[in-house]
Amino acid sequence: xxxxxxxxxxxxxxxxxxxxxxxxxxxxxxxxxxxxxxxxxxxxxxxxxxxxxxxxxxxxxxxxxxxxxxxxxxxxxxxxxxxxxxxxxxxxxxxxxxxxxxxxxxxxxxxxxxxxxxxxxxxxxxxxxxxxxxxxxxxxxxxxxxxxxxxxxxxxxxxxxxxxxxxxxxxxxxxxxxxxxxxxxxxxxxxxxxxxxxxxxxxxxxxxxxxxxxxxxxxxxxxxxxxxxxxxxxxxxxxxxxxxxxxxxxxxxxxxxxxxxxxxxxxxxxxxxxxxxxxxxxxxxxxxxxxxxxxxxxxxxxxxxxxxxxxxxxxxxxxxxxxxxxxxxxxxxxxxxxxxxxxxxxxxxxxxxxxxxxxxxxxxxxxxxxxxxxxxxxxxxxxxxxxxxxxxxxxxxxxxxxxxxxxxxxxxxxxxxxxxxxxxxxxxxxxxxxxxxxxxxxxxxxxxxxxxxxxxxxxxxxxxxxxxxxxxxxxx
Amino acid sequence: xxxxxxxxxxxxxxxxxxxxxxxxxxxxxxxxxxxxxxxxxxxxxxxxxxxxxxxxxxxxxxxxxxxxxxxxxxxxxxxxxxxxxxxxxxxxxxxxxxxxxxxxxxxxxxxxxxxxxxxxxxxxxxxxxxxxxxxxxxxxxxxxxxxxxxxxxxxxxxxxxxxxxxxxxxxxxxxxxxxxxxxxxxxxxxxxxxxxxxxxxxxxxxxxxxxxxxxxxxxxxxxxxxxxxxxxxxxxxxxxxxxxxxxxxxxxxxxxxxxxxxxxxxxxxxxxxxxxxxxxxxxxxxxxxxxxxxxxxxxxxxxxxxxxxxxxxxxxxxxxxxxxxxxxxxxxxxxxxxxxxxxxxxxxxxxxxxxxxxxxxxxxxxxxxxxxxxxxxxxxxxxxxxxxxxxxxxxxxxxxxxxxxxxxxxxxxxxxxxxxxxxxxxxxxxxxxxxxxxxxxxxxxxxxxxxxxxxxxxxxxxxxxxxxxxxxxxxx
Numbered sequence: 008x009x010x011x012x013x014x015x016x017x018x019x020x021x022x023x024x025x026x027x028x029x030x031x032x033x034x035x036x037x038x039x040x041x042x043x044x045x046x047x048x049x050x051x052x053x054x055x056x057x058x059x060x061x062x063x064x065x066x067x068x069x070x071x072x073x074x075x076x077x078x079x080x081x082x083x084x085x086x087x088x089x090x091x092x093x094x095x096x097x098x099x100x101x102x103x104x105x106x107x108x109x110x111x112x113x114x115x116x117x118x119x120x121x122x123x124x125x126x127x128x129x130x131x132x133x134x135x136x137x138x139x140x141x142x143x144x145x146x147x148x149x150x151x152x153x154x155x156x157x158x159x160x161x162x163x164x165x166x167x168x169x170x171x172x173x174x175x176x177x178x179x180x181x182x183x184x185x186x187x188x189x190x191x192x193x194x195x196x197x198x199x200x201x202x203x204x205x206x207x208x209x210x211x212x213x214x215x216x217x218x219x220x221x222x223x224x225x226x227x228x229x230x231x232x233x234x235x236x237x238x239x240x241x242x243x244x245x246x247x248x249x250x251x252x253x254x255x256x257x258x259x260x261x262x263x264x265x266x267x268x269x270x271x272x273x274x275x276x277x278x279x280x281x282x283x284x285x286x287x288x289x290x291x292x293x294x295x296x297x298x299x300x301x302x303x304x305x306x307x308x309x310x311x312x313x314x315x316x317x318x319x320x321x322x323x324x325x326x327x328x329x330x331x332x333x334x335x336x337x338x339x340x341x342x343x344x345x346x347x348x349x350x351x352x353x354x355x356x357x358x359x360x361x362x363x364x365x366x367x368x369x370x371x372x373x374x375x376x377x378x379x380x381x382x383x384x385x386x387x388x389x390x391x392x393x394x395x396x397x398x399x400x401x402x403x404x405x406x407x408x409x410x411x412x413x414x415x416x417x418x419x420x421x422x423x424x425x426x427x428x429x430x431x432x433x434x435x436x437x438x439x440x441x442x443x444x445x446x447x448x449x450x451x452x453x454x455x456x457x458x459x460x461x462x463x464x465x466x467x468x469x470x471x472x473x474x475x476x477x478x479x480x481x482x483x
Numbered sequence: 484x485x486x487x488x489x490x491x492x493x494x495x496x497x498x499x500x501x502x503x504x505x506x507x508x509x510x511x512x513x514x515x516x517x518x519x520x521x522x523x524x525x526x527x528x529x530x531x532x533x534x535x536x537x538x539x540x541x542x543x544x545x546x547x548x549x550x551x552x553x554x555x556x557x558x559x560x561x562x563x564x565x566x567x568x569x570x571x572x573x574x575x576x577x578x579x580x581x582x583x584x585x586x587x588x589x590x591x592x593x594x595x596x597x598x599x600x601x602x603x604x605x606x607x608x609x610x611x612x613x614x615x616x617x618x619x620x621x622x623x624x625x626x627x628x629x630x631x632x633x634x635x636x637x638x639x640x641x642x643x644x645x646x647x648x649x650x651x652x653x654x655x656x657x658x659x660x661x662x663x664x665x666x667x668x669x670x671x672x673x674x675x676x677x678x679x680x681x682x683x684x685x686x687x688x689x690x691x692x693x694x695x696x697x698x699x700x701x702x703x704x705x706x707x708x709x710x711x712x713x714x715x716x717x718x719x720x721x722x723x724x725x726x727x728x729x730x731x732x733x734x735x736x737x738x739x740x741x742x743x744x745x746x747x748x749x750x751x752x753x754x755x756x757x758x759x760x761x762x763x764x765x766x767x768x769x770x771x772x773x774x775x776x777x778x779x780x781x782x783x784x785x786x787x788x789x790x791x792x793x794x795x796x797x798x799x800x801x802x803x804x805x806x807x808x809x810x811x812x813x814x815x816x817x818x819x820x821x822x823x824x825x826x827x828x829x830x831x832x833x834x835x836x837x838x839x840x841x842x843x844x845x846x847x848x849x850x851x852x853x854x855x856x857x858x859x860x861x862x863x864x865x866x867x868x869x870x871x872x873x874x875x876x877x878x879x880x881x882x883x884x885x886x887x888x889x890x891x892x893x894x895x896x897x898x899x900x901x902x903x904x905x906x907x908x909x910x911x912x913x914x915x916x917x918x919x920x921x922x923x924x925x926x927x928x929x930x931x932x933x934x935x936x937x938x939x940x941x942x943x944x945x946x947x948x949x950x951x952x953x954x955x956x957x958x959x
Contacts, residue, residue, distance in 0.1 A: 049580075049581065049582050052806060053801040053806070054562075054580065054581070054582070054807070055560075055562065055568065055570070055575065055578070055580070055683040055684075055801070055802075056560075056561070056562045056568070056580065056584060056679075056680070056681040056682055056683045056684070057582075057680070057681075058679060058680050058684075058715060058716050058717065058718075059717065060714065060715060060716075060717045061717060088797050090796075090797050090800060090843070092800065092803060092817075092820055094803075094805050094816055097801060097805075097806060098797075098800065098801050099797065099799075099800020099801050099803060100797050100800055146816075148805070275844055275845045277796075277797075277840065277843035277844060277845075277848075278843075279793060279794075279797070279843055279848070279852060282686075282687035282688035282718075282794055283684075283687050283717060283718065284717050284718075285717060285718060
C-alpha cells in the first residue's frame with residue numbers, strides 16, 4: 008500500500024462561563040469556591056413552582072462575545088429545554104438555545120492569519136457538580152455552579168492541525184478576556200473544550216466520520232488528545248477499518264483517549280422551546296450600541312501599535328500578552344507620548360522588576376503616570392538614561408515623584424554653563440598635559456577628557472553641552 | 484350564628500372584620516367548624532387535605548385589606564410555607580416549601596387567612612379530583628358525584644361554605660369545569676395576568692392561577708387582588724390591572740357571540756335549554772346575540788393532549804428523588820430514578836409523562852409537537868378573528884354535562900372530553916369565567932363567558948348581568 012498523506016479535520020465546541028455577578032436565571036452569586044450549596048435558591052435548586060428569569064447582564068456579555076467574534080446577533084432568539092436526567096442537573100433539563108440561537112456566522116482570525124468560521128453562539132446554563140471522592144460509597148452534589156451562565160461557541164471544522172487548534176483556543180481566549188466577557192480560566196472551569204476530529208486523505212473534499220473528545224481541561228491536552236485521536240483514525244483507515252461516530256474521553260493521567268460509554272452519543276435531548284421564558288428580543292439599536300462599546304480587539308491593537316508607535320511585531324505581541332500589561336502600556340503612552348520609549352522601559356525594566364519580585368502588575372509600585380514622568384525627564388534632558396535607571400530602581404520602594412528622587416539623590420543632569428565650566432577648569436588643572444594636547448587640536452583626547460568630566464560630575468554633566476564647551480576650548 | 488356568617492360574601496366579611504363588627508377569630512372558627520362538619524364520615528367532602536394549625540403565623544394576614552380576616556383555601560399545587568405543598572402526589576409527600584407563591588402572598592396582603600390546602604388531581608392532571616394520593620373529593624351537591632377537577636377540592640370547599648374564596652389552577656379548564664360542577668363561579672384570567680411564581684408547573688404555557696368565589700363579585704375581587712406583574716415570572720404581563728368589580732348593569736351595545744361548535748347536535752338537551760335561557764337573559768338586558776364560528780375548535784383536545792404532556796414531561800423531571808420529596812433507596816442512580824418515579828407518580832401522571840416524552844422524541848417532534856403548536860396558533864386566531872369582527876364576548880356551556888358520578892368515567896379519553904369547551908381558552912391565552920346558570924336534576928349547570936386577552940372587565944360585565952338575571956334559579 009502506498010503511503011497516503013493524511014489531513015486532520017477539527018471543529019471545536021467551547022463552553023465559556025460569562026463573568027456575571029449572578030446566575031443566568033436567578034439572583035444567586037456566581038462566586039467560585041464558596042461552601043457547597045451556599046449559592047442556591049428555589050430557582051436553581053429547581054424547587055416545585057420556581058421560575059427562571061433571564062439575567063440581562065448575561066445577555067449583554069453573550070452579545071459582546073458574539074460581536075467580538077464577528078457574528079450576526081439575531082434580534083430574536085429562543086430558549087429551549089434540553090432534557091436529560093443527571094443528579095447535578097436539578098430541573099432535569101438545561102435551559103439552552105437550539106433552533107434559534109443568539110448569534111450565527113462569525114469568525115476568528117488566528118495569529119498566522121488563518122480565518123476560522125464560527126457556526127453559532129448560544130446561551131445556556133451550567134449544571135452543578137457531582138463529587139464522587141468525598142464520601143465513601145456516596146456521591147455528593149454541589150449546586151453552586153448550577154445555573155451559572157455559559158455561552159457555547161461552535162466552530163466550523165476548518166482547523167487542520169493540533170497546533171492550529173491550540174492557536175484557535177489562545178486567540179479565542181484572548182478575545183474573550185479583552186472584551187471582559189469571561190475570566191476564561193480552565194482551572195476554574197470557566198472555559199471547557201469539546202473537540203470533534205476526523206481524518207481524511209489529503210485532497211479528499213468530503214468529511215469522514217468524526218469522533219468527539221470530551222473532558223479536555225487544558226490547551227496542551229487538547230493538542231495531545233487531537234494528535235492521539237487523529238493517529239488512531241489514520242491507523243484504523245490504513246488497516247482497512249472504519250471509524251464510528253462516537254464520544255471519546257481524554258485521560259490526562261494516562262495520556263490516552265478512550266471511548267466513552269456508548270450511551271453518551273446517542274442521547275435524545277428532546278429539545279423544545281422553553282415556555283417559562285419569552286423569546287429574547289433585542290433591538291437593532293441595542294445591538295449596535297453593544298458593537299460600539301466593544302473595546303479594541305487584541306489583533307487590531309497590535310497592528311495599531313506597530314504602525315503608530317513603530318513597535319516590532321514581537322514587542323507588540325509581548326505587550327498585548329495580558330489585559331493588564333496592555334492597559335499599562337497604553338496608560339504610559341497616553342502620558343509620556345513616546346510609544347517606543349514606553350515599550351523599551353516596560354519590556355526592559357518593568358518586566359525584569361516584575362519577574363524578579365514576583366509581584367503582579369496591579370501591585371507594582373510604579374504606576375503608569377510615574378513611569379511616564381520618568382520617561383519625560385529623560386526626554387527633556389534632565390536625566391541621563393543611566394541616571395534614569397538608578398531613579399527607577401529607587402522608585403520601586405520610594406513613592407516620591409521621579410523628579411524629586413533625582414533632585415534629592417543629586418542625579419539631575421547639569422546643563423548650566425557656569426557649573427560645567429567650573430568642572431572643565433578643575434579637570435584642566437588636574438590634567439594639564441591632556442588638556443594642552445586637546446587644545447592644540449588633538450581631537451582624540453576629547454573622549455578621555457569627557458570621561459574625567461563625567462567622573463567628576465558623577466554622571467550629571469549634560470554630554471551635549473559639555474561637547475559644545477570643549478569645542479570652544481580648542482578655539483582658545 | 485356561624486352558618487349565617489359563612490353565607491356572607493368575602494367582600495361583606497372583609498368589611499365586617501375591618502370595621503370591627505366581626506372578630507376575625509370568630510370567622511376562622513366558623514370556617515373550621517364548617518370544615519370539620521363537612522369532612523366527617525365516610526362520605527366527607529375530602530376537600531381540604533392539609534389544615535392550618537391554630538397558631539400558624541405563616542398563614543395569617545399580612546395586612547388588613549379588602550379580605551381582612553376572610554378564610555381562603557389554596558389548591559395543593561401553590562407553594563405555601565408551613566402547610567405542605569404536595570400536588571396530590573405521593574412523590575411530594577410531606578414536602579413544605581421554603582417560599583410562598585406570589586398569588587398566595589397577595590391574598591394574605593389583602594387580609595386573607597389561609598385555612599388549608601385543597602385536594603386535586605395529581606399534578607393537576609385530571610377532571611374529577613379522583614386521581615389524588617389523598618383519595619377523591621366529593622361534590623357538596625351530591626356526595627356520590629365528582630366535584631370536577633383538577634381543582635375539585637377548592638371548588639367543593641367554596642361550594643360547601645368553608646371559605647368564600649379559594650385558589651385553584653387552570654391548564655385546560657381545571658377551575659371553570661369544577662366551578663360548573665359545584666355551582667359556583669370560577670375565573671381563568673388571561674395568561675400572564677396572574678404570576679405563576681409558586682404554582683407547581685404542569686404545562687407552563689397553559690398554566691394559570693385561577694380563583695373561585697361563590698358570587699361573581701367575590702370572584703372578580705379575588706382576580707383583581709391576585710393580578711399584576713411579578714418580576715419573578717418572566718411570562719407575567721406588564722399590563723396595569725383594571726378594575727374588575729364592574730357590577731351589574733345594562734348590556735346595551737354588547738355583542739355576545741355564540742360559537743356554533745360549542746352547541747353540537749349531541750349537546751344534552753337540558754344543558755342547551757338552560758343556555759338558551761341565559762342567552763335570552765342577556766338579550767333582555769340589551770345585548771346583541773350573534774352566532775359565530777371558531778372553526779378549529781375540533782382540534783383543541785388533540786392539540787392540548789400533545790402540548791400539555793410535552794411540557795409536563797420536562798416540568799416533572801425535577802421530581803427525581805435527588806433533592807426533595809420521596810426517594811426509593813436502591814443501588815445506582817438510574818435505578819433510584821426509576822423506582823422513585825414509579826412509586827411516586829400515579830397512573831394518569833405516568834401516562835402523560837410517557838405521552839409527552841414520545842411527542843418530543845427525535846423523529847416525532849415535527850409530526851406532533853411542532854404541528855400541534857401550529858394548530859394552537861390557528862385556534863388562537865379563531866378567537867382573534869371573532870373578537871376583531873365586533874364580538875365583545877362569547878357565551879358557551881362550560882361543560883357538556885353536569886357533574887358525573889365518582890368512578891363513572893374510566894376511559895381517559897372520555898375524561899379528557901369533559902374539558903372540551905374549556906381547553907380552547909387556555910390554548911388561546913384568553914380569559915374565561917364559569918358561573919351557575921341553572922340546574923339539571925338538581926345538579927348545577929355552568930355557563931361560560933370568554934373575552935379577549937386582558938379584557939376581564941368586559942367578561943365580568945356579562946357575568947354580573949347573567950348572575951343578576953339567573954341567580955335565583957341558578958343558586959342553591
